[in-house]
Amino acid sequence: MYFNAKSVSLLLALCVGGITAAFLSIIPDVSIMGVVVGLIISFSSSFLLTYFVLEFIFFKEISNIHRQIHELRQKQSNGFSPELGQKQKNPIVDIKSQINHYAKMKEDEIAQLKQMEQYRKEFLANISHELKTPIFATQGFILTLLDGAVNDKNVRDRFLKKAAKSLNALNILVEDLLTVSKIEAGEINMEFEEFDVQVMLVDVLEQVEQKAEKKNITVTLEAPSDDPIYINADYNRLKQVVLNLVVNGIKYNNKNGWVKVILEVKEDTVTINVKDNGFGIPEEDQNRIFERFYRVEKSRTKKQGGSGLGLAICKHILERHDTGISVTSTPEEGSNFSFDLKLVNDTENEDTEL
Ligand SMILES: Nc1ncnc2c1ncn2[C@@H]1O[C@H](COP(=O)(O)OP(=O)(O)OP(=O)(O)O)[C@@H](O)[C@H]1O
Ligand SMILES: [Mg+2]
Structure with missing residues (x-):
């Protein structure tokens, strides 16, 4: 129902007029004319009085509050919220919904x-x-x-x-x-350059050789072919990502285990998988390992000497390469960390080589 000063005053004036007329009509000395005059006077005076009180005191104040809440919400939502455009006809209902919305916010x-x-x-x-x-x-x-x-x-x-x-x-x-x-803080700028991702991976594998040998873990690279796979990335930062993943594969693994770096080339992306047959990660920890300092089963991993920052750094570096990292893992079976990178267009490379 649409409430405003006019409709409420009209309703009240009708009631007052009706009651006055009913009273006057039961008084024997009052003529019909008297009843009608009484009705008109009581109706109009109560209408004017109620209308004045409601319009200038009650509804005006409510409209002010309504407008202020509306402006406040507009400011809070940077001036854009689709439902803000549709003001309710009834300011009281609108105020209620706006206050509820504001409280929720x-x-x-x-x-x-x-x-x-x-x-x-x-x-x-x-x-x-x-x-x-x-x-x-x-x-x-x-x-x-x-x-x-x-x-x-x-x-x-x-x-x-x-x-x-x-x-x-x-x-x-x-x-x-x-x-x-x-x-x-956005203070590290990535130094993007085009390079063959396999060169970088071989570099990583050479760097972890000794660490792997100590636990007799085999680290291998599996690529669809020997052809170069060009990407546009920050060589050293990306190497830092793969290095942490491979080192994790070695650290959180049993003796005589394996770590495989598997490349999958798709139409315009290359997926880098770092797979191991190590301890694995319980499902409830899989989302949290990318948080700073988070470690699975702290006492065991403590022995491995990591600070728990490696994966947080990987996630940030990959975000700066417009990509994300995902993990699938089964405890006691192993884990697979993977991320995609955009391939550099072949024709672009041929052009630069010419
Ligand atoms: N391949 C994996 N297998 C099993 N657990 C893993 C693996 N990779 C990471 N984790 C778990 O995730 C945690 C976080 O890894 P992250 O690389 O961020 O830290 P860290 O290796 O402990 O230390 P840092 O990398 O800073 O030296 C590890 O402590 C470990 O519990
Ligand atoms: Mg690590």
């Missing part, structure tokens, strides 16, 4: 802020923990040396080596953290 905002606060707390806790570990270890070795171990040549060398190893881990952690924060 604020609720979502508060939930988002709370989640960010939670992330911030977790991040601080994680980072302090990660920093504490190598610092405490180094401190322990140095204090033991100071307590007299320095006089024993064998112990001294062993402890100094251990302290150096811990400091090295600290250095890697700080470097990784700087990389994550710089990529997130």
Whole structure:
């Protein structure tokens, strides 16, 4: 029903007029003319009075509130929200729906802020923990040396080596953290260039050879042919991505396992799969491993010495290459990490080679 000052006043005036006329008509001395005059006077005076009160006090104020809420919502949604254009005829109903909508928006905002606060707390806790570990270890070795171990040549060398190893881990952690924060702040520019992806993969495989040999893990590259596969990417950053994936395949694997880098060439993309037959990742952790510091089963992976930043960095680097990374994994069977990259048009390459 459409409520405004006029309709409400009319309704009230009709009631008052009707009641007055009914009263007058039961008084014997009042003529019909008197009843009609009474009806007209009571109807018009109550109509004018109610209309004035409603229009200038009640509805005017409501319209003001209505307009202000409307403007506020328009500001909040950057001036664009399709349903904002359709104002309801009844301002009271409209105000109710706008207040509900506004409350919902604020609720979502508060939930988002709370989640960010939670992330911030977790991040601080994680980072302090990660920093504490190598610092405490180094401190322990140095204090033991100071307590007299320095006089024993064998112990001294062993402890100094251990302290150096811990400091090295600290250095890697700080470097990784700087990389994550710089990529997130958009401070790292990708240096795109055209290259054969197979050259980069061979480079990665050579780099992990020793690590793989220690666990007797075979790392192989499977490509559809020896023909070059040209992509346009940041060579070093992309190498960092594949390196982390291959190293993960080795670290989270049993002795005598395998890691395969498999290339699949499609019409205009190449898919890079890094597959292993290692520990695998439980389903509930698969979405979270790309978060900073997240590790599956912390005690076990702790032994592997990673900081849990590798995949977060991979995700950011691939985002800057307009692509995303996905994982499929079965615990105790293995994992497959894969991402797509756009191929450089063959004809473009032929042109540049000429
Ligand atoms: N191939 C894999 N198989 C099983 N678990 C994996 C594999 N890759 C990653 N994970 C799990 O995901 C976690 C996050 O991996 P990520 O590469 O981000 O960190 P990390 O290897 O622990 O440390 P970093 O890479 O910084 O040295 C790992 O700690 C591990 O629990
Ligand atoms: Mg890693």
